[in-house]
Amino acid sequence: MKFSIYYTRKLxxxxxxxxxxxxxxxxxxSVKVSNPKLIGLKNSYCTPNVxxxxxxxxxxxxxxVDLSETKLNSHDQLMCKILxxxxxxxxLINRSDRKADSLSLERLALLQSITGRIRIAQTELQAIAAxxxxxxERADMAGAYLENLDDKRNRNYTVASVIVASxxxxxxxxxxxxxxxxxxxxxxxxxxxxxxxVTIKPKGHQLEFFHERNLLRSIxxxxxxxxxxxxxxxxxxxxxxFSNKGxxxxxxxxxxxxxxxxxxxxxxxxxxxxxxxxxxIYRAEDFQTRSSLINQMQSTxxxxxxxxxxxxxxxxxx
Numbered sequence: 001m002k003f004s005i006y007y008t009r010k011l012x013x014x015x016x017x018x019x020x021x022x023x024x025x026x027x028x029x030s031v032k033v034s035n036p037k038l039i040g041l042k043n044s045y046c047t048p049n050v051x052x053x054x055x056x057x058x059x060x061x062x063x064x065v066d067l068s069e070t071k072l073n074s075h076d077q078l079m080c081k082i083l084x085x086x087x088x089x090x091x092l093i094n095r096s097d098r099k100a101d102s103l104s105l106e107r108l109a110l111l112q113s114i115t116g117r118i119r120i121a122q123t124e125l126q127a128i129a130a131x132x133x134x135x136x137e138r139a140d141m142a143g144a145y146l147e148n149l150d151d152k153r154n155r156n157y158t159v160a161s162v163i164v165a166s167x168x169x170x171x172x173x174x175x176x177x178x179x180x181x182x183x184x185x186x187x188x189x190x191x192x193x194x195x196x197x198v199t200i201k202p203k204g205h206q207l208e209f210f211h212e213r214n215l216l217r218s219i220x221x222x223x224x225x226x227x228x229x230x231x232x233x234x235x236x237x238x239x240x241x242f243s244n245k246g247x248x249x250x251x252x253x254x255x256x257x258x259x260x261x262x263x264x265x266x267x268x269x270x271x272x273x274x275x276x277x278x279x280x281i282y283r284a285e286d287f288q289t290r291s292s293l294i295n296q297m298q299s300t301x302x303x304x305x306x307x308x309x310x311x312x313x314x315x316x317x318x
Contacts, residue, residue, distance in 0.1 A: 038142070038145065038207065041138060041141060041142045041145075041207075041209065042207075042208050042209060042210060043210050044135065044138065044210070044211050044212070044213060045134075045138070046131050046134035046135045046138060047131075047213050048127065048131060052124070052127070052128075052228075052229065052230040052231075053230060053231055054226050054227070054228075054229070054230070054231055054234070059082055059083060059084050059121075059231050059232050059235060060081065060082065060084055061080075061081050061084050061085075061086045061087065062084070065080075065081075065086035065087050065090055067080060067086055067089070067090060070089075070090065070093050071093075071314075072089075072311075072314065073310075074241075075241065075242075075307070075310070076310055076311045076314060078239065078241055079307060079308065079311050080311065082232065082235050082236065082239070083117045083118065083121060083232070084117060085113065085114045085117050085118075088110045088113045088114050089110075089114060089315070091110055092107065092110040092111065092114065092315070092318050093318060095107060095110070111315070114315055115315070118308065118311075118312060118315075120232075121232045121308065122305065122308065124230035124231075124232050124233055125232075125233060125301060125302065125304055125305060127230065128215070128229060128230060128233050128301055129298050129301050129302055131215065132215060132294050132297055132298040132301065133298060135211070135215065135294050136291050136294040136295055136298065139209075139287045139290045139291040139294065140287070140291050142207055142209055142282065142287050143282075143284050143286075143287025143288055143291060145207070146204065146205045146206075146207055146282075146283065146284040146287065147284045149204075149205045204283050204284055204285075205283070205284070206281050206282065206283055207281070207282050207283075208279075208280070208281060208282075209279050209280070209281075209282040209287070210278060210279035210280070211278065211279045212278050212279075213228065214228075214276065214277070214278065214279075215228050215229070215294075215297065216275065216276055216290075216293055216294065216297060217276050217277070219237075219251050219254055219255055219297065220255055220258070220272070220276045221276070222251070222252070222255065233301065233304070236250065236304050236307070237249060237250045237251045237300075238250075238251055242304070242307055250300055254296065254297060254300055257296065258293060258296070262289055262292065262293060271286065271289065274286060275289060275290050275293065
């Protein structure tokens with residue numbers, strides 16, 4: 001009997017203390033991480049040193065050129081117009097010495113003018129894809145850091161839950177008396193359940209993360225004025241003919257996918273304000289969402305190379 005009373009006095013305070021601790025932790029706010037090592041991730045280091053040429057008008061043909069009588073399909077005709085190479089392409093197709101001399105100065109000059117524009121367009125695609133890749137990796141690194149902290153926190157709670165369950169089992173065996181056994185069993189069960197609940201729905205750690213230059217913003221907001229993208233890329237993103245169905249622009253198609261699959265059909269919310277704004281306090285799941293959106297945007301940008309391919313192949317055949 002003395003043995004049971006001794007251990008009861010030892011075990012009950014421990015379980016009660018754990019009960020209070022679980023209640024405090026489950027009601028507490030998320031932990032804001034302030035590790036000095038993370039200062040480099042707080043603000044973007046992906047912004048290009050030299051601003052892109054934003055004006056899309058510089059890419060258009062200076063005057064209307066009819067390519068309908070050539071063998072170019074409507075897709076490539078529009079691409080020539082956007083690149084501003086309709087005139088040299090038409091001259092290259094119609095040049096009188098086409099069969100006579102493939103190395104004529106006229107042909108070489110026309111090819112240089114055409115391929116120069118195409119090369120600049122490809123460089124712009126690579127530049128914006130590189131910036132998106134940098135921003136995506138930045139979000140991934142910050143998210144992985146928070147996930148690691150959250151995993152350690154959850155492991156600690158899991159271990160504590162196992163210990164509480166073991167103590168409760170031992171206590172109910174040692175203690176005599178139905179009332180005492182019931183109290184210990186219920187108390188220990190509540191503590192163990194509380195620790196489990198914290199791991200199921202953790203509030204997690206937080207991290208300050210800013211992006212004043214936000215390549216996702218103009219796509220989400222549907223702005224008419226280009227503030228971030230190279231002129232050629234912006235033009236391509238807003239031409240309906242370059243989408244799969246040809247009924248909406250690439251930018252609108254991207255936004256529709258984001259709304260449906262990333263935000264469950266909700267066009268507004270705190271998470272949207274955070275990701276498409278200038279940044280703020282992020283959790284691990286917020287970083288996952290931002291990284292996913294950036295990857296989708298990057299894939300769309302790179303797919304524009306497919307639109308260039310058929311035109312390049314045709315030009316090389318002339």
